[in-house]
Amino acid sequence: xxxxxxxxxxxxxxxxxxxxxxxxxxxxxxxxxxxxxxxxxxxxxxxxxxxxxxxxxxxxxxxxxxxxxxxxxxxxxxxxxxxxxxxxxxxxxxxxxxxxxxxxxxxxxxxxxxxxxxxxxxxxxxxxxxxxxxxxxxxxxxxxxxxxxxxxxxxxxxxxxxxxxxxxxxxxxxxxxxxxxxxxxxxxxxxxxxxxxxxxxxxxxxxxxxxxxxxxxxxxxxxxxxxxxxxxxxxxxxxxxxxxxxxxxxxxxxxxxxxxxxxxxxxxxxxxxxxxxxxxxxxxxxxxxxxxxxxxxxxxxxxxxxxxxxxxxxxxxxxxxxxxxxxxxxxxxxxxxxxxxxx
Numbered sequence: 001x002x003x004x005x006x007x008x009x010x011x012x013x014x015x016x017x018x019x020x021x022x023x024x025x026x027x028x029x030x031x032x033x034x035x036x037x038x039x040x041x042x043x044x045x046x047x048x049x050x051x052x053x054x055x056x057x058x059x060x061x062x063x064x065x066x067x068x069x070x071x072x073x074x075x076x077x078x079x080x081x082x083x084x085x086x087x088x089x090x091x092x093x094x095x096x097x098x099x100x101x102x103x104x105x106x107x108x109x110x111x112x113x114x115x116x117x118x119x120x121x122x123x124x125x126x127x128x129x130x131x132x133x134x135x136x137x138x139x140x141x142x143x144x145x146x147x148x149x150x151x152x153x154x155x156x157x158x159x160x161x162x163x164x165x166x167x168x169x170x171x172x173x174x175x176x177x178x179x180x181x182x183x184x185x186x187x188x189x190x191x192x193x194x195x196x197x198x199x200x201x202x203x204x205x206x207x208x209x210x211x212x213x214x215x216x217x218x219x220x221x222x223x224x225x226x227x228x229x230x231x232x233x234x235x236x237x238x239x240x241x242x243x244x245x246x247x248x249x250x251x252x253x254x255x256x257x258x259x260x261x262x263x264x265x266x267x268x269x270x271x272x273x274x275x276x277x278x279x280x281x282x283x284x285x286x287x288x289x290x291x292x293x294x295x296x297x298x299x300x301x302x303x304x305x306x307x308x309x310x311x312x313x314x315x316x317x318x319x320x321x322x323x324x325x326x327x328x329x330x331x332x333x334x335x336x337x338x339x340x341x342x343x
Contacts, residue, residue, distance in 0.1 A: 002328055005031040005068040007060050007083060008075035011185045013097050015046050016317035017072050022052045024335035027324065029053070030068065033060035066090040070324055073097060074317075076184075081118040084143065088122070093327055094143045095320045101126035101145035102213045112209040128217060129323040130155060131332070132267055138326045146323060147217075149315025150176050150210045150232060153243040155217045156270060156290050157307040160263040162222040166251050167303070170227035173246040174214070177233040179281070182241070182311045202233045239312055240281030245305040252301055256294035264292075268333050269314060269322065279308045286310060287340035288318035310340075 004021060008014050009032035021029050032042060034057040042057060043050040060083070065071055071087055073080035073096045081100040088094060103109040106120045117123065127141040128134055130152065138144060147155070154174045161167045177200075183191045190196075211230050218226045235242075257275045264270040271291045273279055279291040290309040297304060309315050318336055325332050 002027050002069040003030045003067065004028065004324070005033075005063060005065050005071045007033050007063070007065070007071060007073045008079065009042065009057060010034045010037050010045060011074055012181050012312055013316040014074035015049070016312045017074060017097075017320065018042065018046075018049065018053065018055075020313075020317055020321055020335055022049070024321070026328070026330045026334055027070075029055065031055070031058060031063045031065065033058055033063045033065075035059055066092060068092055070095060070327070072320055072324075073100075077113050078115045078118075081122075084122055085119050088142055093141070095129065095146055095323055095327075096126075096144065097146045097316055097320055099145075099148065099209070099213070101143060102128065102147065103216060105212075105216075108212055112212060129319065130217065131319075131322055131326060132156060132264070132270060133159060133217070133221060135326060138323055139329075141327060144320075144323045144327070146316065146320045148210045148213055149178065149182055149241055149309070149311035150174075150208075150230075150243070151214045151217065152315050152319065153241050153290065153307040153309050154214050154228075154230070154245065155221070157243055157245045157292060157305045158218060158247065159221050160260050161247055161249075161303070161305075162218060162226070163263070164259065165222075166254055166259075167247040167249055169218075169222045169224055171248050172218070172226055172228045174228060174230045174243055175233070175246070176230070176241060176243040177235040178311055179235060179237040179240045181238050182315075183234075196234065197236050199236055200233065202231055205231055208232050237281065239285055239310050241307075241309050241311045241315055242281055243307040245307065247303050247305070249296070249301050249303050252296070252299070256296060256303060256305075260292055260294055269318075269336070277306075279306055281308045281310070282342065283340055284308050284310050284314070285341045286313060287338065288314045288322060288336040289340065290314050
């Protein structure tokens with residue numbers, strides 16, 4: 001049994017981490033921090049966890065983090081990088097759910113996140129934590145940069161085609177939609193019920209800060225630079241991401257569904273659906289599964305790839321636990337086998 005800690009336990013990803021970890025067979029959460037709620041029982045802040053944990057929130061400076069085997073940082077961007085050097089010096093392995101270590105070009109990261117990086121020397125060591133493309137490197141990592149929710153769906157959806165050189169890498173389009181929980185738990189007029197219910201909109205069309213993260217990973221997959229138009233949308237739902245991906249095929253004889261089945265054969269958390277399927281976000285709600293369906297409308301040269309995931313699970317906390325399982329030699333599915341919620 002390993003000892004796990006969570007820095008930033010009051011956001012949606014923090015409580016999702018705890019929800020999944022309280023029943024993990026090989027890990028015990030021994031500390032969880034929150035400056036705003038320090039001293040309060042976790043179950044008082046999140047009644048859904050009554051009877052599942054006796055933990056209290058504590059100040060991160062008094063959390064005994066150095067005694068943990070692994071720390072999850074579910075904090076705003078710019079916080080994890082202030083904790084990482086000291087924790088890693090103590091031999092603690094770190095899984096960061098923020099964006100602090102995702103982008104290898106520190107100047108590019110600073111441009112998108114408007115911050116100066118506190119420990120650029122660790123960025124090169126960080127392993128991008130998408131198991132389906134970096135599994136072996138994750139096993140040996142001291143520091144894992146957990147992918148963003150949008151990037152997970154787009155990268156999984158485009159990887160098989162780019163790996164095989166079947167599309168024009170300069171003409172990729174990702175039309176993605178997220179539930180409101182993707183904006184975090186902080187108070188904001190833009191995410192009030194009256195603002196989001198019965199409404200649907202695109203945002204950050206000129207450029208979203210997940211764009212360089214996605215392009216970095218897709219360039220790794222393709223072996224060459226990619227050109228991606230990425231447009232995110234806010235959907236009137238709590239959880240879920242749906243990504244509709246458009247690519248131009250250079251081989252229209254390929255059986256797309258079979259290609260994806262072969263690429264993701266044996267992947268415990270990628271479900272390639274039968275030809276003609278239209279997966280919905282409800283089918284993955286609360287689970288660590290990404291579902292994919294492939295289409296070629298009117299038998300033309302445009303392929304349309306559909307991907308759904310729960311942004312808080314496969315797009316955040318579940319994927320972080322999947323990474324922890326790999327890092328400590330556990331079964332990759334430990335703690336993550338629950339079926340999706342329905343309805």
